[in-house]
Structure formats: structure tokens, C-alpha cells
Amino acid sequence: MKERLLLWISGVAVVAHVTQAQQLDSLMQEYELQEVVVSASRLQRELHTVSVPIHTIDAEDIRRAGYLRLQDALQEQTGLQLVYDHGTGLQMQGLDADYTLIMIDGEPLIGRTAGTFDLSRLNITDIKRIEIMRGPSSAIYGSEALAGVINIITEEDEEQPWRLSGMARYGSRNTSNFQLKATTTSGKLHTSWSANYYGSQGYDYTPDTYGQTASPFVNYTLRGGVAYDPSPAWRVHARARLYEDFVKDAYESAGERFDGKGYVADKNVYAAIEWMPTGRAFWQLRNYFTTYHTAASYWQKDSGEEIDHSFFRQLYWRPELFTEHDLGQGHTLSGGVGTNRELVSATRYEGTRRMHNLYAYVQHEWSRAERWHMHTGARFDQHSIYGAQLSPKWGIRYNQDRWSLRMSVGRGYKAPDFRQLYLNFTNNAAGYTVLGTEEVRQGMEQLLTQGLIAEILIPPAEVASLKPERSWALNIGGEWRPLQNMKVDVNLFRNILQDMIDTQPVARKNNGQFVYSYRNLHEVITQGVELNVEYKPSPYWRLSAGYQYLDAFEPSVKERIRAGEIYKRDAQTLASRRVKLEEYGGLFNRSRHSANFKAFYTHSKWEATMRLIYRGRYGWGDANGNLILDDASEYVDGYLLCNVSAACHLRHYTLQAGVDNLTDFRNETFIPALPPRTLWLSFQFNFSTNKK
Incomplete structure (x- = not known):
């Protein structure tokens, strides 16, 4: 018994x-x-067939965590670091914000300040998912995609006749967010509309001085889309987006107080016609137009006298023809041709500057028995200034039942931007001047005529024309399932960046300040490993952890250290000695170690999340005058952030609360753009009718 x-x-x-x-x-x-991505090939592909490292953040995780802006979601992903320079930018695989392409539905967003695309411009509370593709993607997307691509997908599920959703959220420092979204499907017509308002009174780490660390602002985003299917073979769709931001600023200088205001506008329009004559052929003609505009004014607080007014306007237009053909037996061929044109006018540029580019790209994909997947692609660009550029890419993936291996190698390129070519700017307060390489000769002549130059370091005729930045990158990795409910993903990467653009002094002014221009550095290398582990101990819990080790350096600096050509001065004794190789910390603003941990709990009506983000120490700048990172005083200490949220679902309604930066970590000196502890509460609703 x-x-x-x-x-x-x-x-x-x-x-x-x-x-x-x-x-x-x-x-x-x-x-x-359900994991389908489009960034790797411009058309939908199942994630397990893609040979490049790519990660997605879906709408459910965005909602659970309470992310509002793009940087909120990206800062919690493995290998991605936020950089606070002229806005909140993104560093990927050790490459600066200049080298990551930011897109919405496969179309590039413009408007970078000093190379940084400010991620706070992008509201993500009404999107479908975010795709993060690592490694150079110039073979598909052209310039600016050396490090990778961030693609925001807004496409909607058209299975519901109508859907209405919204959110109201309020948090610390009068931070408020209001969201309303509506979608309809009636026969052959589908529409989608959304409106978002976001504002805050900012915060101040230095209350004894006039002005705030983060200024008050309000902005709104309007987005709309329509799609029409006149027949099973044809589809016409269009989208439009408007973003406007208003900022009030104030600061104190030399005992005087100044007020200011700023304005940013970002407008995008997209239209496409799609034709599928057979089940094996697809054609798409698309047209994309976008503008970016900023304006800022400052005046003396007491007298009201205007002391500065500046503006920046950029226009970008791109028509393109894309096609894909299923050749049978696992072979797919796709490609496209197009052109893009850019115009820029600004206070600090002479006149209106123009660039245009003609391009063509082709991709071949091959799959066999759901085990082997290989893709080969190349893109040819004919730039109006830099001539011909060829960007190839190749990748392969092999899948087994519990593991897979992948490898990709690609060539990336980035053309110099308008700032590096045509900038003509003098900071009257600090006294320095920056000249684009195309403006050096004329700008130096003006400064010499005015008697402002004390010494010429590099004759203007010897300032070389800039070459495009190029890179080769290798990514090797794979996935492994030691358990049915556990997944391990690892990726090893190496980027070799050639002709990296950097600033250089070309003259010294009478006031002791310098005239700067730009030059190409020979080579920069970033390499490392990214590790992600996801585990589901029960249907209610999902745990994940990620870690990145990064090594980023200039080989020429290591060679000079080995040759004994670089010295450092002791801050106490003022004695000089040669720098040791083990003291070289690599490139500034790169953390050798970074990690994250996330826990998601979902049960019936309740949800909760906890996310930890760790960033190791990194170099902030040169303190001993040898222009490299080699001293303990040149580092910012590592730090840990904690964000939590909890939600309760009541049929069509959701109540949610959260705390960002739970421990109230602050570093007012080196990271003033990192907000203090923020408590928030939100109310959400969602109504829809299912098809019968």
C-alpha cells in the first residue's frame, strides 16, 4: 500500500x-x-532566421516598465550607454552617438546637435516595438549606421474594427504625460491617430545660482496614418508626424543674469504604394520628406537687451523604389534604388549648404531546411562631395533544436556632416572659434585681418579635406537553451574604425584660446562581448540579466606609449615620467564593464517590474595635459540605478505607479543631466471591438 x-x-x-x-x-x-523583425532586410523576417545580432522591445514591456521616451527603454539594454552631450544620445558597441542611425518605420530621423541625436524627442507610449540591430548596416541604410540601427515600429494590428486607448500620468516636479490614441479598420481602410503631451518644471542641483540644471519644458507629438487596400494586390499608405518642444532657460555669467527660450520642431511625412502581382514578387515605391528646425534667443534679464539669437534648419528628402522576389528553393532577392537630398541653413553657416546622394543596394537571402540561413548584400553610394562608396555585408546562421550559431561581417561608412564641413562659429563668452574644413581658409583670413591671431599652428592650405569615416566590423555569437525555459545569448564584436573625424587646433588667438577645425584619425578599435540570459522560472516570472565587456582604444596611442613618447606629470611633485601601457584607459566616456538585471512579474490582474542598471567607471576628460586617459583623477565613478513599477488591471482600465532612480543617485558635477528620484502615478484605458 x-x-x-x-x-x-x-x-x-x-x-x-x-x-x-x-x-x-x-x-x-x-x-x-511572434518575434518578427524588419530592420535586418526591410521586410518582415522571423527572428530565428536573422544572422545579425538584433534585439526587440515590444509594446507590452514598454507598458509594464512605464517607459515614456526612447532613452528610458534603451538605457536598460545590454551594451547601450546614454551619453549626455548636446542632448541625450546613445553609444553602441563603444561607438559614439554619431554612428547609430535612429529611424521610425525604416525612415531616418534628422537633426543632430554636435553629432548627437537627442533621444528625448521620441515618445514611445503608442508604438508596436523597438528593434535594436548591432553592427554596421550601411549595406542597407547608408551613412550613419556604422555602430547599428534603432528602428521604432509604429505599424498597427488591423484585426480590430476600432480601438481607443489613452493614458494620464503625473510625477515628481510636475512631470506630466497625456496620451490618446485611436485606430479604426473598416473594410479596405485602416486609420491610426495619436496625440501626446509631455512637460516638466525641470530640476536644480545648484539652487544658489540663477537658473536650473534642467530647464522647464513642454512638448507634444501628433502622429497619424492611413492605409487603403483597393485590391488584394495593391496597397496605399501614408504617415505623418509632428513634434514641437518649448523650453525656458536661464543662467548666470560674470555676475549678470540672462533669460532665454528655445524651440524645436521635427516634421515627417511618408507615403508608399505597394504592389504584389504574384505571391513571389513585391514592389514598393516610397517617398519620405522631413524637416528639423531649432531657434533660441537670450537676453539680459534686467535690461531686456537681446544678446544672442540663433537658428538651424535642415531638410531631407528621399524617394526610393524597393522590390523583393522569391526565386524558389530558399532563395530570395531584394534591392532598391533611390536618392536623398539635404539642405541646411543656420546662423553659424555661410548661406545654404546642399548635399545629394544616389544609391542602389541588393540583398540575397538563402535558407535551407530551417537550419541554414545566409544573407549577402552590398550598397553603392554616389555622393555629391565624396564620390563613390561601396558597403558590403555578409552573414550566416545555423540553427539546431536547442542552440544556434551566427556570424556577420560588414563594411560601414559615414560621410562628414555639415558641421564638420561648413561650421563658422565663435563662442564670444569662452573666446574660441570652430571652423569646418571648407571654411578654414576664408575664416582664418578674416581673423588675421581683424588682428586676432597670435600664432598659426597649421597653415590653412595644409588643412586636409575630410574623408568619410569607414569601418569593418565582425560579430560572432549564438543562442543556447540549457533548459526549456532558459535562453542564453552571446555576441562577440570587433569594430575597426578608419579615418575617424576628430577636432584639431589650427591657430592660437590673442586671448589665449584656439581656433579649431577637424581632421581624420588613422584608426580606432572597439571590441568586446555582450551576454544576455533570460529565465522563466514559472508562467508568472521572467528574469533577465545582461553584461558587456568593452575595450575601446587608439592603436597609435599604444604604439607611442610602447615607444616612450607619452609623458604624464605627477600632481604632487610635478615630476614627469613616461606613461605605462597598463595605465592607458582607452577612449574617453567608455565603461569597460556594464550590466543590467530585470525582473517582470505578471499574474492575473497584477504586474510588477524591477530593473537595475549598472555602469562602470569611465573617463571624463584629460586632466594632466597629455590628451589621453591615463590617470585615476580622470575617471567618473561607476554607479547603479534602480527603477521599479507596479500595475493593477481592472477590465479596460489600468492603474500603475513607479519610481525611477529609486536610490536617488546623483552626480551633479559629471552627470547633471541624470534626473533625481522621480515618483509617478498613471491611469490608462483601452477599449476595442473584436472582429466577428
Whole structure:
């Protein structure tokens, strides 16, 4: 009797364990089948067929965590670092914000300040998912994609006749966010509309001085789209987006107080016609137009006298023809031709500057028995200033039942921007001047005529024309499932960046300040490993952890250190000595170690999240005058951030609360753009009608 009882209990335990494992495996398989990406090839592909490292953040995780702006979601991803320079930018695989392309539905967003695209411009509370593709993607997207691509997908599920959703959120420092979105589907017509308002009174780490660390602002985003299917073979769709931001600023200088205001406008319009004559052919003609405009004014507080007014206007237009053909037996061929034109006018540029580019690209994809997947691609660009550029890319992936391997190698390029070519700017307060390489000769002549130059360091005729930045990158990695409910993803990367553009002094002014221009550096290398682990201990819990090790350096600096050509001065004794190789910390603003941990709990009506983000120490700048990172005083200490949220669902309504920067970590000196602890509460609703 006892043996039967033990056998029965053991049988129940085994069945329960198998059932739970099957449930977990089913959940994992369902999750994988739903993961479809478009960034890797411009058309939908299942994630397990893609040979490049790519990660997605879906709408559910955005909602659970309470992300509002793009930087909120990206800062919690492995290998991505926020940089606070002329806005909140993104560093990927150790490459600066200049080298990551930011897109909405596959179309590039413009408007960079000193190379940084400010991620706070992008509201993500009404999108479908975010795709993060690492490694150079110039073979598809051209310039600016040396480090990778961030693609925001707004496409909607058209299975519901109508849907209405919204959110109201309020937090610390009068931070408020209001969101309203509506979608409809009626026969052959689908529409989508959304409106977002976001504002805050800012914060101040230095209350004893006039002005705030982060100024008060309000902005709004309006987005609309329409799609029409006149027949099963034809589809016409269009989208439009408007973003406007208003900032009030104030500061104190030399005992005087100044007030100011700033304005930013970002407008995008996209239209496309799609034709699918057969099940194996697809054609798309698309047209994209976008503008970016900023304006800022400052005046003396007491007298009201205007002391500065500046503006920046950029226009970008790109028509393109894209096609894809299924050749059978696992072969797919796709490609496109197009052109893009850019115009820039600004206070600090002479006249209106123009660039244009003609391009063509082709991709071949091959799959065999759901095991092997290979893609080969290349893009040819004919730039109005830099001539011909060829960007190839190749990748392969092999899948087994519980593991997969992938490898990709690609060539990237980035053309110099308008700032590096045509900038003509003098900071009257600090006294320095910056000249683009095309403006050096004329700008220096003006300064010499005015008697402002004390010494010429590089004759204007010897300032070389800039060459495009180029890179070769290798990514090797794979996935492994040691358990049915556990996934391990690893990626090793190496980027070799050639002709990197950097600033250089070309003259010294009478006031002791310098005239700067730009030059190409020979070579920069970033390399490392990214590791992600995801584990589902039960249907209610999902845990994940990520880690990146990064090594970023200039080989020429290491060579000079080995040759004994670089010295450092002791801050106490003022004695000089040669720098040791082990003291070289690589490129500034790069953390050798970074990590994250996330826990998501979902059960019936309740949800909760906790996310930890760690960034190791990094160099902030040169303190001993040898222009490299080699001293302990040149580092910013590492730090840990904690964000939490919890939600309760009541049919069509959701109440959610959260705390960002739970420990109230602050570094007012080196990271003033990092907000203090922020508490928030939101109310959300969602109504829809399912198709019968």
C-alpha cells in the first residue's frame, strides 16, 4: 500500500513537472514565433532566421516598465550607454552617438546637435516595438549606421474594427504625460491617430545660482496614418508626424543674469504604394520628406537687451523604389534604388549648404531546411562631395533544436556632416572659434585681418579635406537553451574604425584660446562581448540579466606609449615620467564593464517590474595635459540605478505607479543631466471591438 502511494505521488509529481515544462516551453515557443523583425532586410523576417545580432522591445514591456521616451527603454539594454552631450544620445558597441542611425518605420530621423541625436524627442507610449540591430548596416541604410540601427515600429494590428486607448500620468516636479490614441479598420481602410503631451518644471542641483540644471519644458507629438487596400494586390499608405518642444532657460555669467527660450520642431511625412502581382514578387515605391528646425534667443534679464539669437534648419528628402522576389528553393532577392537630398541653413553657416546622394543596394537571402540561413548584400553610394562608396555585408546562421550559431561581417561608412564641413562659429563668452574644413581658409583670413591671431599652428592650405569615416566590423555569437525555459545569448564584436573625424587646433588667438577645425584619425578599435540570459522560472516570472565587456582604444596611442613618447606629470611633485601601457584607459566616456538585471512579474490582474542598471567607471576628460586617459583623477565613478513599477488591471482600465532612480543617485558635477528620484502615478484605458 505504501509503495503504491509513493508511486502515485511520484507519478503526480512527474506529470505536474512535465505539464509545467510543457507550459513554459509553449510560452517560450509562442513568444519566439511572434518575434518578427524588419530592420535586418526591410521586410518582415522571423527572428530565428536573422544572422545579425538584433534585439526587440515590444509594446507590452514598454507598458509594464512605464517607459515614456526612447532613452528610458534603451538605457536598460545590454551594451547601450546614454551619453549626455548636446542632448541625450546613445553609444553602441563603444561607438559614439554619431554612428547609430535612429529611424521610425525604416525612415531616418534628422537633426543632430554636435553629432548627437537627442533621444528625448521620441515618445514611445503608442508604438508596436523597438528593434535594436548591432553592427554596421550601411549595406542597407547608408551613412550613419556604422555602430547599428534603432528602428521604432509604429505599424498597427488591423484585426480590430476600432480601438481607443489613452493614458494620464503625473510625477515628481510636475512631470506630466497625456496620451490618446485611436485606430479604426473598416473594410479596405485602416486609420491610426495619436496625440501626446509631455512637460516638466525641470530640476536644480545648484539652487544658489540663477537658473536650473534642467530647464522647464513642454512638448507634444501628433502622429497619424492611413492605409487603403483597393485590391488584394495593391496597397496605399501614408504617415505623418509632428513634434514641437518649448523650453525656458536661464543662467548666470560674470555676475549678470540672462533669460532665454528655445524651440524645436521635427516634421515627417511618408507615403508608399505597394504592389504584389504574384505571391513571389513585391514592389514598393516610397517617398519620405522631413524637416528639423531649432531657434533660441537670450537676453539680459534686467535690461531686456537681446544678446544672442540663433537658428538651424535642415531638410531631407528621399524617394526610393524597393522590390523583393522569391526565386524558389530558399532563395530570395531584394534591392532598391533611390536618392536623398539635404539642405541646411543656420546662423553659424555661410548661406545654404546642399548635399545629394544616389544609391542602389541588393540583398540575397538563402535558407535551407530551417537550419541554414545566409544573407549577402552590398550598397553603392554616389555622393555629391565624396564620390563613390561601396558597403558590403555578409552573414550566416545555423540553427539546431536547442542552440544556434551566427556570424556577420560588414563594411560601414559615414560621410562628414555639415558641421564638420561648413561650421563658422565663435563662442564670444569662452573666446574660441570652430571652423569646418571648407571654411578654414576664408575664416582664418578674416581673423588675421581683424588682428586676432597670435600664432598659426597649421597653415590653412595644409588643412586636409575630410574623408568619410569607414569601418569593418565582425560579430560572432549564438543562442543556447540549457533548459526549456532558459535562453542564453552571446555576441562577440570587433569594430575597426578608419579615418575617424576628430577636432584639431589650427591657430592660437590673442586671448589665449584656439581656433579649431577637424581632421581624420588613422584608426580606432572597439571590441568586446555582450551576454544576455533570460529565465522563466514559472508562467508568472521572467528574469533577465545582461553584461558587456568593452575595450575601446587608439592603436597609435599604444604604439607611442610602447615607444616612450607619452609623458604624464605627477600632481604632487610635478615630476614627469613616461606613461605605462597598463595605465592607458582607452577612449574617453567608455565603461569597460556594464550590466543590467530585470525582473517582470505578471499574474492575473497584477504586474510588477524591477530593473537595475549598472555602469562602470569611465573617463571624463584629460586632466594632466597629455590628451589621453591615463590617470585615476580622470575617471567618473561607476554607479547603479534602480527603477521599479507596479500595475493593477481592472477590465479596460489600468492603474500603475513607479519610481525611477529609486536610490536617488546623483552626480551633479559629471552627470547633471541624470534626473533625481522621480515618483509617478498613471491611469490608462483601452477599449476595442473584436472582429466577428
